[in-house]
Amino acid sequence: MSKKEPVSSGGLKKFRLMYKNSVLKILCDKNLRAVAGRELERNYSLLENYILENPFFLSSYEPVDVDETAPNIVKIMTESTKKVGVGQMAAVAGAFSEVICDFLLGNGAKEVIVDNGGDICLNLRRERVIGVYAGTSAFSERIGFRITPDLGKIGICTSSSSVGHSVSLGDSDAVTVIADSCPLADAAATAIGNEVKGKQGIKNGIKRAKKISGIEGVLIVIDDEMGCWGNLPEIIRI
Structure with missing residues (x-):
């Protein structure tokens, strides 16, 4: 199954930012591609250089301490993953999405959608409606969240054991977490996804989600089964 875009452009300007391993798909009401590209490169280089000096930051499955001189993106990743109990790299994609979203909003944009690999x-x-991609599951690209402007800036992050290149120790086709913080949603999706195993997978995932402070809720898909918990936006058929 080919993956569709999770949201239609709907009158927004569409552009893509690519730098090394980062590919960000952006919808925005202002064409800020050039300056956003430079901001991506700047933050990527800061993180890359930090990892060169602190290689354990890259490989740890638990959050490692960082000092006050660490770059802002490192601090953002650290703050989020300490709430969840996973290594900082579990929040890297969500952190880049949030950093670029904040940058665009700070440079005059009013409506922004930054998609960093889901x-x-x-x-x-x-x-707008944000679709859920869940690999070969019957629910894949057939359900989505109805997102309204009153929610403000939020993160919608998905982890999967069957889709993509990120590490997941569970069996889910999709674990989608919503939170005010995108890196927190990213880290939480990873942690919850690791618990989604076997016949009690959805139950175990929801049990883990309830222990994470700061997330609004979670949607879990395994094959033809789906479960959810929390204060989620309306889930609709698409």
């Missing part, structure tokens, strides 16, 4: 940070001015 980890989405957005701030809307009109209602």
